[in-house]
Amino acid sequence: MKLTSTTKKFILHWGEMGTRWGISRSVAQIHALLLISPEPIPADEIATTLEIARSAVSAGIKELQSWGLIRIVHHMGDRRDHFTTLDDVWETFLLILRERRRRELEPTVAVLRECAAEAASTKAIPATTLKRFSDLAELLELTDRWCDRAQSLSPAGLKRLANLGDKVFKLLG
Amino acid sequence: MKLTSTTKKFILHWGEMGTRWGISRSVAQIHALLLISPEPIPADEIATTLEIARSAVSAGIKELQSWGLIRIVHHMGDRRDHFTTLDDVWETFLLILRERRRRELEPTVAVLRECAAEAASTKAIPATTLKRFSDLAELLELTDRWCDRAQSLSPAGLKRLANLGDKVFKLLG
DNA sequence: TTGTAATTTCAGAAAAAACTGAAATTTCAG
DNA sequence: CTGAAATTTCAGTTTTTTCTGAAATTACAA
Incomplete structure (x- = not known):
């Protein structure tokens, strides 16, 4: 070419x-x-x-x-x-989201949950560290859920949501 | 340590x-x-x-x-x-979003806009390619806007939004 | 100032990642 | 089947990235 x-x-x-x-x-x-x-x-x-x-x-x-x-x-x-x-860039976006979720987000959430559990059951790890594991796990799990819900949208649906940005942020007042 | x-x-x-x-x-x-x-x-x-x-x-x-x-x-x-x-992982998340937007998203949108403009003004580039540039620019620009709006939230506000996932996706019915 | 601790810089070394080209394998038309 | 085209594999090489340790610089207490 x-x-x-x-x-x-x-x-x-x-x-x-x-x-x-x-x-x-x-x-x-x-x-x-x-x-x-x-x-x-x-x-x-x-x-x-x-x-x-x-x-x-x-x-x-x-x-x-x-x-x-x-x-x-x-x-x-x-x-x-x-x-x-693919001919729809929104579908491409969904695929990348799906794979990154599967390859990186979920394994990391799993590791963080393990670390939090282990930290909770040993005095060798300070409470501040346990809290950090929990906070990170929470953040990444919520991110994971957003990615998961996005998967249920069609490419066109995702695009519609993307355009709804202003409304979404107004949900917070 | x-x-x-x-x-x-x-x-x-x-x-x-x-x-x-x-x-x-x-x-x-x-x-x-x-x-x-x-x-x-x-x-x-x-x-x-x-x-x-x-x-x-x-x-x-x-x-x-x-x-x-x-x-x-x-x-x-x-x-x-x-x-x-930082002690708030949501603030960390916002910082990463801000930097990636600045370093990668915005320059890429700029390049895509240039490419689209150039493609529109030469017969050497087929219409399908021009469309692809525009579609990508649109997608990345919408992503960019979401990141931008997120910047106006406090870390706690972002966390609240993250927890609002279900409601947001119901906006689409 | 002066001397020492802390940090940064940087040239070369090491490690990791990516690439090449030849050989092996697979695919398939005839 | 057979042979040629297409693709993949892989050992060795190149390139890129990252790291090291010594030297230079900076910061600051005395």
Whole structure:
């Protein structure tokens, strides 16, 4: 795929943001490329466009698939897999939320609950530390619940909620 | 500071989670240690407790300070800086939100707006790509606004909102 | 001032992460 | 089946990130 200065700018930026959020630069770049490609593209085209090895693309695709962020499409008369992102960015957002919840939020809540329980049953850990474990567990559990409830929304529903921001904050007066 | 198996578990887990969110392991560990320390501790104690070089602690502290996550405290008769986290985890949450918004969300929205504008004014970029830029910009801008509104809440207010989850989702019927 | 403790800086080392290219494996049309 | 295309695996390399320890700087008590 031919990149323009605009598409290049987006891909590079998305790659940088990836690194800030724990995603490797080239995986994020692959995602960026697929996000803006007008149609599904095969792995070798990703490799030549981003100037990375075919094998790195293979690994990157596997990673993106583990997040559920890309789909495989086939074309008549072409044995190669062609890759594409979902077409709704809100659905993408929900997927990322779901995975981060599963991979990071829930395990962390579990660890914090364990730590709180252990801290409660030993004199070796001061009360202030126990309180900290509980406070963190509470915060992350509430965050977890928000993420969970979001999962029950359709992409369009999530978008509607996002637009309802003002009303939500007024709930607090 | 003497670590128990419980506090060790928490520090190691927090360090791992750091790496998943783009924070270096040892910086996250320093943060974890300060989170659970009953009182402020000096840099050299952080170094010996976590078994890392004093200079690494210095860099880590600088990083945490750039996020606003730690405070310096002084004790009579001790020239060393002692470090501590905020005591409200909801305030910590707000700080992280604020910084991520400033460092990542806003620059990304800006780039997407630029890309959309450029895509709109050249035939070299297909309409589908322009749409993708706009959709992403819209999503991130709405996210940005939520983060912004959260900033106007007190830590206690944020906690109240977090507990209001069910009501918020019922707004959608 | 002066000397010492505390902190920071920084060049090089070490560790971790990511990438390459060749080989192995899988897939599938003929 | 057979062979070529497509994909994956993986050992070794490169790149990036992080860490160390010595030296420089800063802060401050005497």
